[in-house]
Amino acid sequence: MDVGVWLVGARGSVATTVITGAAALRAGLAAPIGCVTESPDFTGAGLPSLDRLVFGGHDIASTPLPKRAEELTRAGVIPPPLADLVRHELEAADAEVRPGVAPTPGTWPVPPSTTGATLGTGIGEVAGVEAETQAAMARRLIRDLNGFRERRGLERVIVIHVASTEPPAVPHPAHQDLEALTGAMELPGEVLPPSSLYAFAALSAGCPYVDFTPSTGVSLPALDQLARARGVPYAGRDAKTGETLVKTALAPMFAARALAVRSWSGTNLLGGGDGATLADPAAGESKRISKDRALPGILGHSVEGRTHIDHVPHLGDWKTAWDHITFEGFLGVRMSLQFTWQGCDSALAAPLVLDLVRLLARAHERGHHGAVRELGFFFKDPIALDEHRLQTQYDLLRTWAASLS
Amino acid sequence: MDVGVWLVGARGSVATTVITGAAALRAGLAAPIGCVTESPDFTGAGLPSLDRLVFGGHDIASTPLPKRAEELTRAGVIPPPLADLVRHELEAADAEVRPGVAPTPGTWPVPPSTTGATLGTGIGEVAGVEAETQAAMARRLIRDLNGFRERRGLERVIVIHVASTEPPAVPHPAHQDLEALTGAMELPGEVLPPSSLYAFAALSAGCPYVDFTPSTGVSLPALDQLARARGVPYAGRDAKTGETLVKTALAPMFAARALAVRSWSGTNLLGGGDGATLADPAAGESKRISKDRALPGILGHSVEGRTHIDHVPHLGDWKTAWDHITFEGFLGVRMSLQFTWQGCDSALAAPLVLDLVRLLARAHERGHHGAVRELGFFFKDPIALDEHRLQTQYDLLRTWAASLS
Amino acid sequence: MDVGVWLVGARGSVATTVITGAAALRAGLAAPIGCVTESPDFTGAGLPSLDRLVFGGHDIASTPLPKRAEELTRAGVIPPPLADLVRHELEAADAEVRPGVAPTPGTWPVPPSTTGATLGTGIGEVAGVEAETQAAMARRLIRDLNGFRERRGLERVIVIHVASTEPPAVPHPAHQDLEALTGAMELPGEVLPPSSLYAFAALSAGCPYVDFTPSTGVSLPALDQLARARGVPYAGRDAKTGETLVKTALAPMFAARALAVRSWSGTNLLGGGDGATLADPAAGESKRISKDRALPGILGHSVEGRTHIDHVPHLGDWKTAWDHITFEGFLGVRMSLQFTWQGCDSALAAPLVLDLVRLLARAHERGHHGAVRELGFFFKDPIALDEHRLQTQYDLLRTWAASLS
Amino acid sequence: MDVGVWLVGARGSVATTVITGAAALRAGLAAPIGCVTESPDFTGAGLPSLDRLVFGGHDIASTPLPKRAEELTRAGVIPPPLADLVRHELEAADAEVRPGVAPTPGTWPVPPSTTGATLGTGIGEVAGVEAETQAAMARRLIRDLNGFRERRGLERVIVIHVASTEPPAVPHPAHQDLEALTGAMELPGEVLPPSSLYAFAALSAGCPYVDFTPSTGVSLPALDQLARARGVPYAGRDAKTGETLVKTALAPMFAARALAVRSWSGTNLLGGGDGATLADPAAGESKRISKDRALPGILGHSVEGRTHIDHVPHLGDWKTAWDHITFEGFLGVRMSLQFTWQGCDSALAAPLVLDLVRLLARAHERGHHGAVRELGFFFKDPIALDEHRLQTQYDLLRTWAASLS
Ligand SMILES: NC(=O)c1ccc[n+]([C@@H]2O[C@H](COP(=O)([O-])OP(=O)(O)OC[C@H]3O[C@@H](n4cnc5c(N)ncnc54)[C@H](O)[C@@H]3O)[C@@H](O)[C@H]2O)c1
Ligand SMILES: NC(=O)c1ccc[n+]([C@@H]2O[C@H](COP(=O)([O-])OP(=O)(O)OC[C@H]3O[C@@H](n4cnc5c(N)ncnc54)[C@H](O)[C@@H]3O)[C@@H](O)[C@H]2O)c1
Ligand SMILES: NC(=O)c1ccc[n+]([C@@H]2O[C@H](COP(=O)([O-])OP(=O)(O)OC[C@H]3O[C@@H](n4cnc5c(N)ncnc54)[C@H](O)[C@@H]3O)[C@@H](O)[C@H]2O)c1
Ligand SMILES: NC(=O)c1ccc[n+]([C@@H]2O[C@H](COP(=O)([O-])OP(=O)(O)OC[C@H]3O[C@@H](n4cnc5c(N)ncnc54)[C@H](O)[C@@H]3O)[C@@H](O)[C@H]2O)c1
Ligand code: NA
Ligand code: NA
Incomplete structure (x- = not known):
């Protein structure tokens, strides 16, 4: 059946x-x-x-x-x-x-x-x-x-x-x-x-x-x-299909290596119907809340930085996300990691x-x-x-x- | 004691x-x-x-x-x-x-x-x-x-x-x-x-x-x-302190999500004594061999792309690595992920x-x-x-x- | 004197x-x-x-x-x-x-x-x-x-x-x-x-x-x-010391080559006293207005995309700006350019x-x-x-x- | 006629x-x-x-x-x-x-x-x-x-x-x-x-x-x-259609601002027929020579860094170029700029x-x-x-x- x-x-x-x-x-x-x-x-x-x-x-x-x-x-x-x-x-x-x-x-x-x-x-x-x-x-x-x-x-x-x-x-x-x-x-x-x-x-x-x-x-x-x-x-x-997917793959690396993440900033650019919806502050808020759960959960503490969701109609169904992470290593030395994800959401x-x-x-x-x-x-x-x-x-x-x- | x-x-x-x-x-x-x-x-x-x-x-x-x-x-x-x-x-x-x-x-x-x-x-x-x-x-x-x-x-x-x-x-x-x-x-x-x-x-x-x-x-x-x-x-x-660390955190994400990685290219820029050593083709070869093991091990197949190690004295003890990954998703749609790692090796x-x-x-x-x-x-x-x-x-x-x- | x-x-x-x-x-x-x-x-x-x-x-x-x-x-x-x-x-x-x-x-x-x-x-x-x-x-x-x-x-x-x-x-x-x-x-x-x-x-x-x-x-x-x-x-x-400096160097390239810029999105992360000031929506607004003048002036038309200014105290006096540009070339083919600027503002x-x-x-x-x-x-x-x-x-x-x- | x-x-x-x-x-x-x-x-x-x-x-x-x-x-x-x-x-x-x-x-x-x-x-x-x-x-x-x-x-x-x-x-x-x-x-x-x-x-x-x-x-x-x-x-x-185009738009910015460029490294990933040709060291050499002329011409001095051209067949007619530039500003402070160009060469x-x-x-x-x-x-x-x-x-x-x- x-x-x-x-x-x-x-x-x-x-x-x-x-x-x-x-x-x-x-x-x-x-x-x-x-x-x-x-x-x-x-x-x-x-x-x-x-x-x-x-x-x-x-x-x-x-x-x-x-x-x-x-x-x-x-x-x-x-x-x-x-x-x-x-x-x-x-x-x-x-x-x-x-x-x-x-x-x-x-x-x-x-x-x-x-x-x-x-x-x-x-x-x-x-x-x-x-x-x-x-x-x-x-x-x-x-x-x-x-x-x-x-x-x-x-x-x-x-x-x-x-x-x-x-x-x-x-x-x-x-x-x-x-x-x-x-x-x-x-x-x-x-x-x-x-x-x-x-x-x-x-x-x-x-x-x-x-x-x-x-x-x-x-x-x-x-x-x-x-x-x-x-x-x-x-x-x-x-x-979990884009930025957050990568986040939950990367954040455990910092945690397992005892590196101290200090900030995690993200900008999501997306067009399409979903982009138009999320450009609305109220709907975008639902998405941001849901996106922001993972990090403190993995790192055990909250970090500096915001997540933006921008509607860029020219991108159509493609989404580009840029994330920028600063962290400290041994003796407080400051380092960074950034990534750009270019995915087709659907x-x-x-x-x-x-x-x-x-x-x-x-x-x-x-x-x-x-x-x-x-x-x-x-x-x-x-x-x-x-x-x-x-x-x-x-x-x-x-x-x-x-x-x- | x-x-x-x-x-x-x-x-x-x-x-x-x-x-x-x-x-x-x-x-x-x-x-x-x-x-x-x-x-x-x-x-x-x-x-x-x-x-x-x-x-x-x-x-x-x-x-x-x-x-x-x-x-x-x-x-x-x-x-x-x-x-x-x-x-x-x-x-x-x-x-x-x-x-x-x-x-x-x-x-x-x-x-x-x-x-x-x-x-x-x-x-x-x-x-x-x-x-x-x-x-x-x-x-x-x-x-x-x-x-x-x-x-x-x-x-x-x-x-x-x-x-x-x-x-x-x-x-x-x-x-x-x-x-x-x-x-x-x-x-x-x-x-x-x-x-x-x-x-x-x-x-x-x-x-x-x-x-x-x-x-x-x-x-x-x-x-x-x-x-x-x-x-x-x-x-x-x-x-495993830099590019390969990130690689072994990210590659499992593609594997777990059944996304088909097609190429993984990397460029490592580093100064310092280690950079001078690795700029030598023979010594660099040891490092490249060791860096290149992880990927096929995780993905189950080899992929296109090379790894470069360049000596850039001005970077001193800092290393910058850029990795560029292309992969296919549902119905063969092509996507990419790139990251830049800026770390202090020592x-x-x-x-x-x-x-x-x-x-x-x-x-x-x-x-x-x-x-x-x-x-x-x-x-x-x-x-x-x-x-x-x-x-x-x-x-x-x-x-x-x-x-x- | x-x-x-x-x-x-x-x-x-x-x-x-x-x-x-x-x-x-x-x-x-x-x-x-x-x-x-x-x-x-x-x-x-x-x-x-x-x-x-x-x-x-x-x-x-x-x-x-x-x-x-x-x-x-x-x-x-x-x-x-x-x-x-x-x-x-x-x-x-x-x-x-x-x-x-x-x-x-x-x-x-x-x-x-x-x-x-x-x-x-x-x-x-x-x-x-x-x-x-x-x-x-x-x-x-x-x-x-x-x-x-x-x-x-x-x-x-x-x-x-x-x-x-x-x-x-x-x-x-x-x-x-x-x-x-x-x-x-x-x-x-x-x-x-x-x-x-x-x-x-x-x-x-x-x-x-x-x-x-x-x-x-x-x-x-x-x-x-x-x-x-x-x-x-x-x-x-x-x-003009950072993102806008780069913008006014790059935008003329698109104009001179008759490439059709469709979107230009930017995220600025900065700490320091200036970062704290600009995190305030009203002060940030002054900066955004001033940053947004150049592009239409050079391209001759407005484009999609927003400019964010985020306060990330951990960055101290360093500013990181990420800009993402989409443009069309011959026969409407879509391309992109992105840059990351890491500068010390003062x-x-x-x-x-x-x-x-x-x-x-x-x-x-x-x-x-x-x-x-x-x-x-x-x-x-x-x-x-x-x-x-x-x-x-x-x-x-x-x-x-x-x-x- | x-x-x-x-x-x-x-x-x-x-x-x-x-x-x-x-x-x-x-x-x-x-x-x-x-x-x-x-x-x-x-x-x-x-x-x-x-x-x-x-x-x-x-x-x-x-x-x-x-x-x-x-x-x-x-x-x-x-x-x-x-x-x-x-x-x-x-x-x-x-x-x-x-x-x-x-x-x-x-x-x-x-x-x-x-x-x-x-x-x-x-x-x-x-x-x-x-x-x-x-x-x-x-x-x-x-x-x-x-x-x-x-x-x-x-x-x-x-x-x-x-x-x-x-x-x-x-x-x-x-x-x-x-x-x-x-x-x-x-x-x-x-x-x-x-x-x-x-x-x-x-x-x-x-x-x-x-x-x-x-x-x-x-x-x-x-x-x-x-x-x-x-x-x-x-x-x-x-x-001049890709990386070098951007280079000749950006390098004058450093020169006009008296910022001291110290290194400029580049990696070009391309598939297609041209990619296959340039992957050959001899042909690639012609391209590299021609690409490397601009920089010393504009800056007035040579800089550290190499340019790589890699053949990545999966990219087809698209080219991805990543350039990483380090420069010094006032009092010798070190800064960097990097860009990723994703263009369709033809x-x-x-x-x-x-x-x-x-x-x-x-x-x-x-x-x-x-x-x-x-x-x-x-x-x-x-x-x-x-x-x-x-x-x-x-x-x-x-x-x-x-x-x-
Ligand atoms: N694509 C992804 O990667 C992804 C990931 C996570 C979540 N989502 C979510 O999936 C949803 C769909 O995304 P999409 O890209 O297909 O969006 P879309 O705008 O293309 O489609 C949404 C559809 O829902 C319909 N709809 C709206 N209100 C409705 C209602 N009250 N009852 C029934 N239908 C209604 C619309 O008419 C439209 O056909 C969005 O909420 C998005 O946030 C998508
Ligand atoms: N820093 C990292 O993140 C990292 C990661 C993995 C591996 N490594 C490896 O660690 C090693 C050291 O890195 P480094 O940055 O300290 O390099 P370095 O050039 O600063 O130091 C190497 C030291 O080894 C000494 N040396 C050379 N040949 C020797 C010999 N035959 N016997 C005894 N000493 C000898 C040198 O004199 C020098 O003092 C390198 O092989 C590097 O590839 C470093
Ligand atoms: N650094 C750059 O690259 C750059 C570029 C363009 C513009 N700017 C502008 O330059 C200004 C200074 O930047 P900064 O990084 O030195 O900031 P800062 O916060 O370190 O210094 C600002 C100073 O102004 C003083 N101040 C505030 N209100 C004052 C008032 N009413 N009268 C007299 N002094 C007053 C503060 O006490 C402080 O000492 C900012 O407005 C910034 O936006 C800086
Ligand atoms: N596309 C760009 O942005 C760009 C920029 C600068 C220079 N170029 C140069 O333009 C050339 C063409 O690029 P492409 O992408 O069309 O390459 P391609 O490989 O698709 O085409 C090259 C063509 O040249 C032909 N050919 C080879 N040897 C020949 C010979 N001896 N006589 C006549 N024809 C011959 C091949 O059969 C093929 O049809 C390359 O040399 C490339 O480096 C391209
Ligand atoms: Na093993
Ligand atoms: Na004016």
Whole structure:
């Protein structure tokens, strides 16, 4: 039986690259570069094979997947002939995209890239949001998930949030307790940001859930209670694909060598939809918070320096990050290390989506539930895990994956 | 009882920084930044404390330690007041420096920085080298070691080779077998390069030995036999302090993420005595060979790209290394990472000398002998260890150190 | 006869380096590296020689110059023995430092590094500021200048503003007209920011004036009228010593080659007093405005990208700037250039202070008055000059200097 | 009447990009980014318009231009649809490609990328080289040039050498004198390297000639005599498109500011055909010599540091250059600047080919002959010009171009 992959933000760059790439891999048109779970360490883990994945999702934008794939081809993310060669699969996935829920303007700060013309146009039902309670909205989302599972005869459906980053959520007492939350959701008004509403729906429908973004999503005590109650595993948050990935590979070097890091400054330049979103101070703040966790965790103390995220549209889907580190060695001698990372964000993120789906599907099958800390390797701000050293995270993942067999 | 540290190359930059720094630490004038064995992971390992170390060594240069410390102060390696404050200890150590053995010109290629005026002048006995067999030279070196131990009442003496890098050694059948070697050494002519002669003497005298440089040193089967026969532990080779350190922290990131590294190019700019030596193509070759081991070991395949070592006198004791890495991600998208490392070589090396001395002293005390692979964390080209991933090497070291308690 | 150099901010890093360096040059203890006016192009210009310069100034801080020079020695800006060797000259200059004027708190935003303990303490008269009108303050400053000239028997006195950067000034109608200004200054309240009050006093006393900082200073129409009326030359503003210097050397390359620059992003990391000041958003804004003028001026169009200024105390007096430029070439192919500048700000600024003083002294002697646009080579935001290309600015300077002979 | 452009190396990356780009510009499919002569400074110079250019050339490779354009499309040098859209023009130019002359193996060192399978195959006549004297070969080349001019009814033909870089030429007395040279060419054996044979043929046929590469080409006294005798202008050598371009923009900054540059180290990583050629030590030597001229010319003294050229096939047509510069400022303080240039070589070179053709055509029309030093702006090692500062070279070019009107 096949496994469903439900992408929240199904028409975004990451989602489009995932769907195109999975089709290309199935057709033997590409090698699984960047897919961690295709490496020998995962051979015996019993993961669902890549050709068993079936795609659908929610979005509030109307540009269909084949068109998005063309845009990503022009941007150099997808190699020229691929989008054409897998057009059929892109159309099939696009037929499984349902209208998502957007925040009511004025309630939750709306991420910039989802405002204006794209907001729900061509999708129809997103409008009318004001008329629904969040409980009603959740029921609609759950119906979408169940419909997908039944229509496509799926063993299980994994929901992964790859929509635009939201600003940090406004705290609410009902976030702490599942009962209080379900009560509050029946009242008018919005108690949950959209990302958490998607998580609520996924867990309610018995679907494993991944927070690929820094948005609030599943990271609320009430939702953890829900996941345990429903016996569903989840993981997050904010996939580690660029500057933070390098950071968590390099910082342990200083720690192991007892070198005293004094400052770590970073500038991230990125274009694309995600760049436009993160240029918004509020959304950027979510990302910065999530990026800034790793360093004190590894070094054991905080250091000087800031992290900037700048929107440079000309860079398109490429991200350039410059990090500058000063440290002291023996007798206080001052030294420095700097690096420049030039990566294609969607190409870095897409294989991790496939990895997370496969691992969480298998974890679900083996009866795991609640936060899966062993998946922390994939995230900037790993839920339920304090370990940020990349290699140690990998060892944890590898050992856990072996135990799934 | 105190522990002796016998530095081959006792008047070089590394040795001078070690001796100055150890005195400064003892006097509470500096914090042990960069000393791995001062971190909590090593608390229970029973290592000799830093204030129990007593210094001496061999060299073929005549500039005394206090003068070298002044030079390193002007160069910014040693902070201004220190060299003055510990002048007494520098003089004491200098009084324990004995003339070393230099290669007979025309026999072993002579490292450039040891030619000319410095060669043995002011030391006296280095001359006359032609008259001795290598066996006789070894006996002289052994006498120096035993004399130091007895005169200073030392529990044990650790010998560490921090002299100028030699070119790769000319292979000789006697290198394979201890009996053949001792026989050949009684004949006129040179069967061993100086670094290996020092190692032979150290092991013969029952002293644990460290190859801090890429020179041949202890890495000959005959010397391994000698170490086992005498029950002495040894470790090497070529301390990992700069570009290669970063390489072995970063390359595992690509491997763990299944990203396909295609090229790794490096340029190292360095001044100082070591820079002058390595600018010589033959000596530089030793260093390049040792630097180039890590990458294929970690990635599982070789990659495009070269490593350059350039002598830039104006840089003094600072080294600047630029590395440029290209890799492919999902669907073959090309990305890159580059870093610039600006480090002070002697400040990076000195604390590792102290770490190695302490760990090897304890290993000796606990009866370890032969190659100590768990010390691979400290080296570019670890003897008896195929693991090059920095964090994994650290885990190995930490676990082993715990077992010493 | 000697030439006076009156430094506003006389105890800051730049001023201290200027005074120490001038003494070292006079004593033959250093070569005039970085002194543009010592190059052959200026031989015939009739400039006052460096050993004819005599120093004094205003400040609101109380740490005396010899102490500041010690701090700068520890920071690696001044080479170890110099500060001691020229201690006498530092004391002589410190004896000519008079209390400056600080903005009344709440009137002009106070630059952060001048608040708290340093504000006027130990100097005495700075307090009581509230009691004076700005006209009275100006009279006091003019008395200081005249006193210096007479006491030391100076041919002329050049005033150069090297005090902490102020936030952008609040516009006031009296800034447009000299008569309105002098009227407004007789009333209670503050019509001018401190930097402009210093400029007003300098011009009134017939002293050539330089705006070395981005503060408002002399850049007001009323002060231009004053300079012309008094026959005094002036120049500014914001010395071009780091990132912007490189920018104005590189941007013309793209322009001359018809390459289409699309983005230019910059991050400046700096510690020191200036770093602390510029970390304040308001003061940083002055600097950013002044830094951002050059690019559109050279390229003929604006480009994407932001400039960040971060305070990283651990960097001390060193500044690290990273700039990342994307551009398009033939057929729209995208390329990039990035650079990292690691400079010592005070060491870059100090020789330019000497250059400006010498050139402006000679211009005064030759009867120039008003804004000297030919000095634009030295500034980020040159007054009265629209040319930002470094080489073209140099040609302008060279030609003009030749005409002074 | 149209102007002919005869490309020696007509099927190389540069030539293919030139021909594709010129067709794209003519068809309005691209903007003239990177074309210096399209900027307002050249409006009145009377240059032939881009749509009057007609292409042909010599090569010893057989891959036809449309196929090469496809390769460059896959490599990201030519944007996806262009090669298809101008296929007709590529075929037309390919029909005008004639077999070139390759060095007799063993006579002139053969550039690596032209050895093996590509050598003359599919072209026919290149073979038989051994049978001809160089005079006979030159006559054949001249016939090709005259045939092109007549067949296509061209006003004039500009020959531009864009073939693989040759090693430095073996000196020969006949290089010094035209008469001696023509005599020697009638004898068996090779007195000229191929690049110079092409230059000899071009000048003999009355065609203006450009040395776009560092090969010997026209840079022989005998050929200068020929150019003057025939009244033909020429220019060279080695187009300045990457690291050296930046160098000649940056080095004048240090000079103008009297900052003392101490070292300048460079590493160039490049793939592609040119990369393969330059990886050969002999050919690389030509390039290094030509690259190393600028710096001492600008700074007035030589500096420490080397320039490396590494072949990294994975980089394809992209070049990455890292330069590291150390310099001293006031009081000897040490600072550094480093830059990383990531350029597409063919895209940088192609518009300059068009610029040089247009300028030299006009110079010919206006009666200029011999070396045109005012074109030095375009070259790493400008013939007859000692000025290496980019901006000053540009001013020279601009003024000269104005005089052509
Ligand atoms: N690419 C990476 O390397 C990476 C790494 C970590 C996290 N992320 C996160 O992944 C997310 C997606 O990145 P991207 O580059 O694809 O961005 P994108 O802007 O291209 O796509 C986001 C998609 O989400 C949709 N969306 C917005 N609000 C929605 C809502 N309320 N409901 C449903 N859909 C909604 C948008 O319409 C759009 O199609 C971002 O939050 C990003 O921060 C990406
Ligand atoms: N500093 C680092 O980061 C680092 C890292 C790894 C390895 N190393 C190696 O450590 C060694 C020392 O480096 P350094 O910077 O101190 O160099 P250095 O040139 O300052 O000192 C070398 C010393 O060795 C002495 N010497 C030369 N030949 C000798 C011989 N035959 N016998 C006895 N002494 C001899 C020299 O006289 C000199 O005093 C070098 O081989 C270097 O490659 C250094
Ligand atoms: N160093 C450079 O490369 C460079 C380049 C361009 C401009 N600048 C400008 O030069 C100025 C000085 O830089 P620095 O590094 O010496 O800074 P600093 O903080 O070390 O010194 C500033 C001095 O100004 C004094 N000051 C502050 N307010 C004053 C007032 N109202 N009246 C009199 N004195 C006052 C302070 O007490 C201090 O002594 C800054 O504005 C800086 O932006 C420096
Ligand atoms: N691209 C740049 O930025 C740049 C800058 C300066 C100089 N150059 C020089 O331009 C030249 C061309 O570069 P490219 O990238 O096009 O190289 P390429 O290897 O792609 O093309 C060279 C062409 O020359 C041909 N050739 C070789 N020997 C020949 C001969 N004897 N007669 C005729 N044709 C011959 C080859 O067959 C090939 O088609 C190189 O010498 C390069 O160094 C290029
Ligand atoms: Na090994
Ligand atoms: Na201006």
